[in-house]
Structures are given as C-alpha cells and as structure tokens.
Amino acid sequence: MHDESTESFCILDSIRYSRGSSGLLDYFEKEIKQSRVNSLSLLNDERLQFPTLYLLQPMINDNNLSVELSPRNKSALDVTKALLKRDSRLFDRLSSGVENAAHSTLKWILQTGFRGEPIDPYYEQIIDMAAILLIKRFNDNTILPEVAAAIFERNREGHYTYDLIWAFLEAGDPASLALIAYRLNSGNAKDMELARKILRFVPCIHLAPDADGSLQYIWVKTWLQENLPFLYCTGENFHQRCDPFTFNLSLEAKYLCRKVSSYNGKVSMYLSDNDKLLLSRFNKLDRKLQELLANYSFYLYRQNIYGWYGWLNAPLLEQIKSVSWMKGGLL
Amino acid sequence: MISINGSQADKNTLIAAFQNPGIEIKIIDQMYLSQTTYDYLSIEQLRFEMNLRKAIIQASNDLYHSRFSFRTFRESICNSTYWERTEEGGFRLKPDTKPSEAIRDIYKNSRDYGTECATAIVIIYYKALLELLPEELFNKLFADAYLMNWQHLDSDLGIRTEKDLPDYFPGDCRYFKNPDVDPLTPEWQGENVIDLGDGLYYGHGIGIRTAEQMIEVLNRQRKKDAQTSAYLLNTSTRLNFKYLADQYLQSTAQASAPSRAVPWECPGMPCFTLLQQN
Numbered sequence: 001m002h003d004e005s006t007e008s009f010c011i012l013d014s015i016r017y018s019r020g021s022s023g024l025l026d027y028f029e030k031e032i033k034q035s036r037v038n039s040l041s042l043l044n045d046e047r048l049q050f051p052t053l054y055l056l057q058p059m060i061n062d063n064n065l066s067v068e069l070s071p072r073n074k075s076a077l078d079v080t081k082a083l084l085k086r087d088s089r090l091f092d093r094l095s096s097g098v099e100n101a102a103h104s105t106l107k108w109i110l111q112t113g114f115r116g117e118p119i120d121p122y123y124e125q126i127i128d129m130a131a132i133l134l135i136k137r138f139n140d141n142t143i144l145p146e147v148a149a150a151i152f153e154r155n156r157e158g159h160y161t162y163d164l165i166w167a168f169l170e171a172g173d174p175a176s177l178a179l180i181a182y183r184l185n186s187g188n189a190k191d192m193e194l195a196r197k198i199l200r201f202v203p204c205i206h207l208a209p210d211a212d213g214s215l216q217y218i219w220v221k222t223w224l225q226e227n228l229p230f231l232y233c234t235g236e237n238f239h240q241r242c243d244p245f246t247f248n249l250s251l252e253a254k255y256l257c258r259k260v261s262s263y264n265g266k267v268s269m270y271l272s273d274n275d276k277l278l279l280s281r282f283n284k285l286d287r288k289l290q291e292l293l294a295n296y297s298f299y300l301y302r303q304n305i306y307g308w309y310g311w312l313n314a315p316l317l318e319q320i321k322s323v324s325w326m327k328g329g330l331l
Numbered sequence: 332m333i334s335i336n337g338s339q340a341d342k343n344t345l346i347a348a349f350q351n352p353g354i355e356i357k358i359i360d361q362m363y364l365s366q367t368t369y370d371y372l373s374i375e376q377l378r379f380e381m382n383l384r385k386a387i388i389q390a391s392n393d394l395y396h397s398r399f400s401f402r403t404f405r406e407s408i409c410n411s412t413y414w415e416r417t418e419e420g421g422f423r424l425k426p427d428t429k430p431s432e433a434i435r436d437i438y439k440n441s442r443d444y445g446t447e448c449a450t451a452i453v454i455i456y457y458k459a460l461l462e463l464l465p466e467e468l469f470n471k472l473f474a475d476a477y478l479m480n481w482q483h484l485d486s487d488l489g490i491r492t493e494k495d496l497p498d499y500f501p502g503d504c505r506y507f508k509n510p511d512v513d514p515l516t517p518e519w520q521g522e523n524v525i526d527l528g529d530g531l532y533y534g535h536g537i538g539i540r541t542a543e544q545m546i547e548v549l550n551r552q553r554k555k556d557a558q559t560s561a562y563l564l565n566t567s568t569r570l571n572f573k574y575l576a577d578q579y580l581q582s583t584a585q586a587s588a589p590s591r592a593v594p595w596e597c598p599g600m601p602c603f604t605l606l607q608q609n
Contacts, residue, residue: 086515088554125405129515136514160404160419162480163517192502239449239520240506241492242481 010045012052021055021119028056032063039063040262044070050113054080054123075105083129084122091133103138106130107331110143117187118159128163135171144171148179152186162238165198169246172233172262177224177247185217192216197238199317201245226298231252254294255282257301274313281316292323332368333359335377348374353390354528355381358500367497372573379463379576386459391525391533394455397441401448401536403518404480410436410443414478420446421479430473431466434458448523449480451535452504455525456488456570466573468582487578489571496567501528504568508543509549511557519552521561522565523568 016024043056043065053060053073057080060066066077068147075095079102082091095102110130118124131147134140147168154161157318168176183195190211199205204219224231232254236244250267253260256275258267258271271279282290297321300308311319333340342363349355358381362369371377402408404420413433414422422444424433434457437444457476461469477483484490499505503526512520522545524532533539537548542563549561 083515088515089514091515092555112440121405132514132517158418162404168518194531208388235508235510237520238481239517240481240523240564241566242484271574 008047009049010042010047012042012045012056013049016052016055024052024055025059025216028059032059032065036063036065040065040068042287043073046070048073050076051116051119051123052110053112054126055119067261071101072105074111075101079109079128079130083126083133085127086129087209096181101142101291103134106138107140107143111146114146115141115153124154126161128167130269131164132170133166135167136222141171141173142178144168144173144176145179148176152183152191152194156188156190161194161238166237166239169198169233169237170246172230174233175260177231181217181220181224184213184220187213197243200243201234201247201249212301220278227254229259232260232262251287251290251294252279252282253288255297256312278312289320293319296323332365333362333377334368334370335374336372337370340374345374345377348378349381354385354501357383357528358502361498361500365498373580375580376573376576379579380572382463383459383572383575384500384572385534386462387455387502387525388527390455390458390462391527392539393438393458394441394451394535395533395539396529397438399437399441399451399535399537402445404447407446407450409446410440412436417477417479419479421450421477421483422446423478424474424476427492429466429470430453431458431461431469433476434461446478447480447518450478452523452525452568453481453484453488453490455551456490460575464579465582469577472578487575489574490568490570492566492568494564494566496565499526499567501526505532506533506564506566506568507534507545507549507561508564509552509561511550511553511559512549513554516552519549522549 012024015027018026023210028039028042028171030124031042034198039243041051043060053076056078060069060077066074069077078094079091081095082088086111098145110127114127127150129141134143135147147164151161151164151168154164177199180195180198183191184199186192196205196209196216199220202223204211204216204223208216227249229284230250231247233252236246238244248265250260250265253265253267254280257265258269259267260266282293285293297308297312300311311322333342333345335345342359345359346352346356349492371380395453400408407416407420407422409422413425413428413436415425417423424430429605434454438458455471458586459467460473464472472487476485493560498575505524505526506520507524509519509521519535522537523533524534524537524545527533527539528539532542532545537545540548546563550557553561
C-alpha cells in the first residue's frame with residue numbers, strides 16, 4: 001500500500017492509496033448509492049489523478065455519470081478510448097476544435113498516471129500512447145522527466161518499455177540524456193544496464209562498458225556537458241537493432257564550434273565559403289585526427305576566441321602540429 | 332574477391348564444393364565481383380555460411396506460410412508448454428525444456444504464437460541453425476533462449492548490425508524505416524526483413540514483397556500529414572557466421588582450420604574476428 005502523505009490528495013485518491021483498487025471501488029459504490037451529487041463532486045475534484053478515474057470508469061458508465069463530469073474528466077475518458085484503440089482518426093475527431101484541451105488532458109494523464117503498478121494490461125498502453133502523442137504530436141518535451149522515470153520504473157519490474165524508450169528518443173533532445181545518465185549512479189543494476197544501452201554512443205560507455213556506474217556517470221556527465229551543442233539524434237533505436245547509437249557527435253560542428261540541429265546533425269548557422277573550405281579539408285582526415293582537432297578547437301574557443309579564430313584559419317599542417325602533443329608527439 | 336586461408340580462391344572450384352547450388356552461386360558471384368575481399372579460413376567455413384544463409388531464407392519462407400501471427404508485444408502469445416510469456420511480452424524458454432523442441436514447436440504449432448517482426452527474425456535465425464547444427468550442440472549453445480525483439484540475445488548468435496557495407500547478400504536482415512509513422516502504431520516505425528534474394532524480402536506482418544511493395548505498405552501506416560516516405564536503410568544485421576561455423580566444425584570434427592574464430596568480444600566494438608593460434 002502507498003504510504004505517502006495524503007494531505008495533497010483528493011479523497012478518492014487517498015482511498016485508492018490507503019485501501020487499494022478494490023477498496024476504492026467499494027467506497028465509490030457506496031457513495032453512488034447514498035448521493036449522486038456527492039459522487040460527482042468527488043470525481044470532479046481538480047486534484048483527482050488519472051488512475052482513479054480509469055479505475056472508476058465502469059461505474060461512471062453504469063451510472064450515467066459521464067455527462068456530468070468536468071470537461072477534463074470527460075476529455076480524459078474520450079481520449080482513453082482513442083488511445084486504447086490506437087486510433088489517430090478517432091483521437092483527432094475527439095480533440096477537434098479543442099486542441100489545447102487534448103494537450104492538457106494528455107499531460108494530466110501522463111503526469112498523474114505514470115507511477116505505480118499497472119491497473120490492467122492496457123493501462124500502460126494508455127500511458128505510452130499519451131507520452132508518444134505529447135512528444136510527437138504536440139512537441140512537448142517538458143514531460144521527458146516523467147517519461148524517463150516511467151521507463152526505468154517499468155524496466156526494474158520487467159514490464160514493456162520499448163514504446164516509451166522510442167518516444168523518449170524521438171524527442172531528439174540531447175539535454176534530456178542527463179535524465180538517463182543520472183541512472184548510472186543509481187546503484188540499481190537494471191537501471192545501469194539500461195542507461196548504458198541508451199548511452200552507448202558516449203565513448204566511455206562503449207569503450208568501458210563494465211566500469212563502475214558512478215565513475216561512468218561522472219565521465220558521461222562531463223562528456224555531455226562539453227558536447228551538448230554538437231549532438232544530434234540518429235533515429236536508431238531498439239526496434240531496429242540490439243545496440244543502437246541513439247545520438248551522434250558532429251565533429252564538423254565541434255571543429256567549427258557551431259551548434260548543430262539535434263534532428264538532422266546539420267550545422268545550424270549559415271556556412272560561409274571559408275567554412276566550407278575548412279570543412280572540406282577537415283573531412284579528408286581520418287577520424288582520430290578529426291577528433292583531436294575538433295576537441296582542441298573547442299578547447300581553444302573557450303579559452304581565447306581570438307586565438308581560436310587564428311588557429312582555425314591557419315594551414316591544416318600547423319593545426320595538426322599543434323595537437324601533436326595530444327598524441328605524445330607521434331605525428 | 333574470396334580468399335580461403337589467405338589465398339585467392341577459384342570461383343568454379345568453390346561452386347563445385349556445393350551439391351545442387353542455387354542461391355550460393357548468386358552470393359559467391361556477388362562476392363567475386365566485390366571490391367572487398369571476403370576471407371575464410373577454410374572452404375568448410377564458407378560452405379557453412381552459404382548453407383546457413385540458405386537455411387535462413389528457407390526458415391523465412393516456412394514462417395511466412397505458417398499460422399504465426401503478427402501481434403504487438405502487449406498481445407503476444409506463445410505455447411506455454413515450451414515458453415513462459417514474460418511481463419514485457421517476450422517468450423522465455425521454460426526450465427528443463429530443450430530449445431530445439433521449443434523452436435520446432437513455433438513452426439509446428441504456429442497458430443499458438445504471435446509477436447512482432449524483430450522477434451520473428453530471431454526465431455528464423457534459431458530455426459535455420461536448428462537445421463544445420465547437431466541437435467546436442469544447438470541445445471548447448473542456446474539453452475537460455477529468450478525471444479524478445481533484439482534484446483536478451485544469446486551471445487552465441489553473435490548478432491551484429493553494421494552500416495554502409497560494400498555488399499548486401501541474400502540471408503541478410505535489413506531494415507525499412509518509416510520515419511513518419513502514425514504515432515499511435517509504433518510497431519510500424521519500421522520493418523525488419525530477411526533478404527530472400529531476387530529482389531524479395533520477408534517481413535513478419537507484411538509478408539514477402541519487393542522493396543517498393545514493403546515501402547507502400549509502411550507508407551499506409553503513416554500519420555495524417557506525413558511528408559517522408561519509408562525507405563530501406565543501408566544496414567545489415569547478421570549472425571556471426573564464422574564463429575558458428577567453427578562451433579559446428581569442432582562438434583562434427585571436420586577439417587581443422589589453422590586458427591579459430593571466437594565470438595565478438597564486446598558488443599559495440601568495431602566489427603572484427605579475433606584469431607587464436609593453435
């Protein structure tokens with residue numbers, strides 16, 4: 001049984017937490033018999049959470065309460081039908097003319113409903129579909145913390161996670177990777193295993209997959225902080241392969257010290273003829289050298305932008321000589 | 332180009348090593364015309380790969396003609412005599428159950444099974460290996476089989492995905508990506524397929540089609556205002572043919588190779604085969 005403080009919960013949620021699903025159903029059954037008005041008042045409490053509404057749906061239907069539900073609750077039950085059928089046309093019809101209502105309803109479903117044991121086999125599907133629509137239809141990345149939490153909670157329990165992971169990655173938000181990296185430090189073996197799979201593209205993960213989780217967390221955090229402006233989503237995921245590289249680092253962008261589009265990996269700003277010339281020389285080098293030059297370029301850029309500009313436009317041989325110390329002078 | 336134990340091999344000699352060659356000729360021809368040299372430690376190793384590719388194609392055809400259904404993981408089904416259906420919708424081999432019998436059951440009692448396309452590919456791989464490997468070896472290698480898309484793969488399969496290869500061959504697993512998929516049907520975000528040769532692919536849930544037909548089917552599963560068509564990726568997912576060949580050859584005590592192939596060391600490392608000296 002849930003033992004959180006129930007001060008911030010409405011009555012029905014408090015009953016659900018303290019007495020479980022069957023306790024909630026018993027309570028509400030008695031309430032309906034005593035007073036329809038009171039039952040509706042309990043249902044239409046603004047603090048109500050989605051799992052409670054979902055559990056009470058059969059009784060709401062049996063007692064014709066749906067016509068008197070709050071707009072949010074009505075919308076949620078309608079949207080649930082579309083999500084259970086996985087029918088986009090139905091969802092469009094139900095949410096037509098009230099686009100913002102659909103968005104806020106989905107958000108409410110996800111934010112109040114992603115935790116805890118699934119109520120029935122289809123409950124998790126509703127949460128997944130809500131997350132997917134929020135990210136892909138409404139481009140709402142504010143819910144990524146909840147999605148990440150749901151992914152790892154379900155993974156620990158051995159429940160299905162791949163649609164949620166797909167939705168999370170489809171957001172294409174490199175900054176959200178911090179939510180995954182954090183799990184490396186959790187001490188939970190399943191969390192760490194999944195985090196390593198998703199963060200496989202980070203060099204310290206695929207080169208040292210068995211290193212201590214808390215050490216990997218520090219490495220990954222540092223690496224992400226440095227490379228965030230240059231990361232883009234590859235579109236690879238677990239539907240396609242067992243070991244996706246979910247994101248990639250644009251060495252071109254890092255070399256020029258320009259941000260990259262997180263969707264397609266292209267440098268965001270206009271490239272001058274000089275930039276294109278610099279890149280055409282850069283792209284002829286082998287990857288190791290590209291990495292060295294890109295890392296050094298970004299390091300210089302942060303230290304001294306004027307010195308960096310001079311270095312970037314120097315002959316390539318001079319640039320390579322300047323990084324030779326990084327290879328122990330073997331160049 | 333094909334080389335056997337470091338020496339360039341004669342194509343006709345290689346083809347003569349196969350009884351009733353069919354798809355093998357096509358693959359060997361393709362390897363010969365390639366700019367890449369395909370190295371094998373022995374002709375037996377090459378023969379094993381060809382046989383396995385042929386068996387993968389056969390297993391794909393057999394699965395297509397069975398009653399094995401397409402179902403999302405939430406609604407997947409399996410025969411509980413051999414498999415335990417897990418909470419995430421995968422099929423875990425039951426304790427004290429022979430993997431050979433469990434895999435055969437999928438084909439024999441196919442109407443009792445249903446899942447998504449990636450898991451179907453793994454089933455195809457197992458069935459193909461079952462046709463080639465001695466049963467005892469198969470059961471030893473795959474004693475902990477767990478069928479759940481590309482996850483929980485047995486390391487002895489050595490499954491790897493690589494990009495931008497110089498050549499793709501019949502028996503490869505390819506992927507059609509559907510970037511503008513309807514978000515409420517994520518199972519259609521792509522289709523894992525087996526290249527059957529002759530321009531045909533088998534994908535569970537779609538069937539046997541040409542590339543254009545696969546794309547057409549996937550495009551029907553896109554969102555309302557879709558802009559981007561589905562397309563075939565430049566990737567291939569393959570078994571570790573050489574490692575499996577070596578397991579087979581050791582178990583049947585055929586001609587010994589001068590050195591041995593081992594499983595991939597770490598998933599994610601660049602594709603290479605470690606050679607151990609005898």
